[in-house]
Amino acid sequence: xxxxxxxxQITALYKMSQIKGGKKIEKFSTTDISRALKFHKWYVNRxxxxxxxxxxxxxxxxxxxxxxxxxxWEL
Amino acid sequence: xxxxxxIDCDSFFVSCERKLNPELKGLPVSVVSGExxxxxxxxxxxxxxxxxxxxxxxxxxxxxxECIYIPANHYAYTKISNSVMNIxxxxxxxxxxxxxxxAFVDFTGLTKLYKKNYYDLAFYIQQKILNETxxxxxxxxxxxxxxxxxASDKAKNTKNxxxxxxxxxxxxxxxxxxxxxxxxxxxxxxxxxxxxGIKTAYDFIKRDNSxxxxxxxxxxxxxxxxxxxxxxxxxxxxxxxxKSISDTKSFLEFSSDMNFLKNELSIxxxxxxxxxxxxxxxxxxxxxxxxxxxxxxYYEKKELDYPMNFEFDISxxxxxxxxxxxxxxxLYRSIGIVLEKFNSAAEEQLQLFNRNxxxxxxxxxxxxxxxxxxKFGRNIVRTGFVNKNIPFKQGFLTSVQETE
Numbered sequence: 001x002x003x004x005x006x007x008x009q010i011t012a013l014y015k016m017s018q019i020k021g022g023k024k025i026e027k028f029s030t031t032d033i034s035r036a037l038k039f040h041k042w043y044v045n046r047x048x049x050x051x052x053x054x055x056x057x058x059x060x061x062x063x064x065x066x067x068x069x070x071x072x073w074e075l
Numbered sequence: 076x077x078x079x080x081x082i083d084c085d086s087f088f089v090s091c092e093r094k095l096n097p098e099l100k101g102l103p104v105s106v107v108s109g110e111x112x113x114x115x116x117x118x119x120x121x122x123x124x125x126x127x128x129x130x131x132x133x134x135x136x137x138x139x140x141e142c143i144y145i146p147a148n149h150y151a152y153t154k155i156s157n158s159v160m161n162i163x164x165x166x167x168x169x170x171x172x173x174x175x176x177x178a179f180v181d182f183t184g185l186t187k188l189y190k191k192n193y194y195d196l197a198f199y200i201q202q203k204i205l206n207e208t209x210x211x212x213x214x215x216x217x218x219x220x221x222x223x224x225x226a227s228d229k230a231k232n233t234k235n236x237x238x239x240x241x242x243x244x245x246x247x248x249x250x251x252x253x254x255x256x257x258x259x260x261x262x263x264x265x266x267x268x269x270x271x272g273i274k275t276a277y278d279f280i281k282r283d284n285s286x287x288x289x290x291x292x293x294x295x296x297x298x299x300x301x302x303x304x305x306x307x308x309x310x311x312x313x314x315x316x317x318k319s320i321s322d323t324k325s326f327l328e329f330s331s332d333m334n335f336l337k338n339e340l341s342i343x344x345x346x347x348x349x350x351x352x353x354x355x356x357x358x359x360x361x362x363x364x365x366x367x368x369x370x371x372x373y374y375e376k377k378e379l380d381y382p383m384n385f386e387f388d389i390s391x392x393x394x395x396x397x398x399x400x401x402x403x404x405x406l407y408r409s410i411g412i413v414l415e416k417f418n419s420a421a422e423e424q425l426q427l428f429n430r431n432x433x434x435x436x437x438x439x440x441x442x443x444x445x446x447x448x449x450k451f452g453r454n455i456v457r458t459g460f461v462n463k464n465i466p467f468k469q470g471f472l473t474s475v476q477e478t479e
Contacts, residue, residue: 002095004151012096017110019133024110024327033098040143050136052110052144055096062451 013073015054077306078182081223085211087176088116091155094209103142107132111325171310181310197237221301224258249276322346323411343412355420357382362413363396368406385437
C-alpha cells in the first residue's frame with residue numbers, strides 16, 4: 001500500500017471479516033494483498049458469501065513515556 | 076463566449092483505493108461508509124455485477140459476494156482530490172471546486188495559449204491527471220455550467236470520456252435529455268414539469284420566459300438561459316464559507332452508555348473544530364444529532380453565548396444538549412454534531428464582559444493542536460472526554476489533563 005502523505009510503499013494489514021447478524025467476525029488477516037485477494041476468492045467460492053476488507057496501514061507512533069517509536073496498525 | 080469544462084473523477088473513492096492499492100485494478104470494488112454503512116462508490120466491474128448504490132453492506136455481501144467491500148478513508152480521498160484540483164489550477168486561473176470529485180474550469184482563451192483545440196486540451200488535461208495522480212477523469216465542455224454537466228454525463232458513454240457540446244450538438248443533446256437529468260431540476264420539480272407536458276430539456280427551453288418565471292421563478296429562468304448556452308452563474312474561484320459543518324458516524328455496536336456517547340461526540344467536535352479553524356471561522360450555533368437503533372433521528376440546536384472554534388469551549392454546551400436529549404432506556408446507533416452560523420474570526424465582535432483572556436488562550440491552544448497534527452500526523456494529540464472503562468472504538472489515547 002502507498003502512504004498518502006509520503007507516497008512511499010508501506011506495509012498494511014488486510015483484514016477480511018464476515019458481516020453477519022450485525023456482527024463482524026474476523027476470518028483472515030495478512031500483510032500480503034495478493035494472499036488476501038486469493039483468500040477472498042476462495043472464501044466466496046466456498047461459502048457463497050461476501051467479506052468486508054479493512055486495509056490498516058502501518059503507522060509510526062511516538063510513545064512519549066517510553067521515549068521510543070512504536071509501530072501499529074491503524075485505520 | 077465562455078467555454079466551461081466540467082472535470083469529474085470516475086468512481087472517485089474506488090479510484091483512490093486503487094491508487095493506494097494497485098492490485099485492486101480490474102476487480103469489482105465498492106467503497107462503503109463503514110461496517111454498518113452502505114455502498115457509496117462502485118467500480119465499473121462492480122456496476123457490471125449489478126451492485127446498486129446506497130445498498131447496506133450486510134445486504135450487499137449476501138447478494139453480491141464476489142465484490143470487494145472496503146471502508147472509506149476520507150482523509151486520503153481529500154488529499155488526492157486536492158492534488159487533482161492543483162493540476163487543474165495550473166491550467167486555468169478560474170477553477171471552481173464544486174465537490175470532492177468535480178470542478179468547473181474556465182477554458183476561455185486556453186486554446187490560443189496551449190495551441191490546441193478544446194477536445195485536445197481536454198485530452199491533454201485528462202492524461203496529465205491520470206499520469207500524475209492515477210485518477211481517471213471524464214470531461215464535458217460547453218458554454219455554460221449546466222450544459223457542461225450534461226456534456227460530462229454524455230462523455231461517460233464515449234471512448235475517450237470527453238465530450239464537447241457546441242451550439243448544434245447541445246440542441247441534439249437537449250432533445251435526448253430527460254427533464255429531471257438537468258442540473259438543478261430534481262425528482263420533485265421534474266414531476267411537476269412532466270405534469271405540464273415537459274418531458275425533455277428541449278421542451279423546457281421552448282417555453283416562454285414569462286410562463287417559466289410565473290411557475291418556477293428566477294431559478295427557472297436561470298436554468299433556461301444556461302441550457303440555451305448563456306453563462307449566468309460565472310466560475311468563481313473564491314472559497315465561499317460553508318453554511319454548516321457536520322461530522323457524524325455510526326457506532327460499531329448500539330450503545331446507551333452516556334460516557335461512550337460523550338466520548339464519540341468529542342471525536343466529532345474535534346474533527347469539526349479542526350475544519351473550522353482551517354477556514355479561520357468561529358461558529359455561533361451548534362446542533363446535536365442522535366439516531367436511535369430504530370432509525371429515529373433527534374436533533375437539537377443551541378445558540379452559543381459567543382462565537383467559538385475550540386474543542387473545550389464547544390464541548391460544554393454540546394454535552395448540555397446531549398444530557399437533555401439522552402434517554403438511558405434507548406439504544407443509539409449514531410451521534411453527530413452540526414456547527415452553524417459562521418463568522419470570520421478576524422471580524423469577531425469583542426465581548427464587553429471580558430472573556431478575551433480565555434479566548435486568546437483557546438485560540439493559541441487550538442492552533443498548537445493543528446500545528447502538532449500537521450507535523451506529526453492525525454490524532455497525535457487528542458482532546459475531549461475520556462472514560463478509561465470504555466474501549467477505544469475510534470481511539471482517544473490521551474486524556475484532557477495529559478494533553479494540557
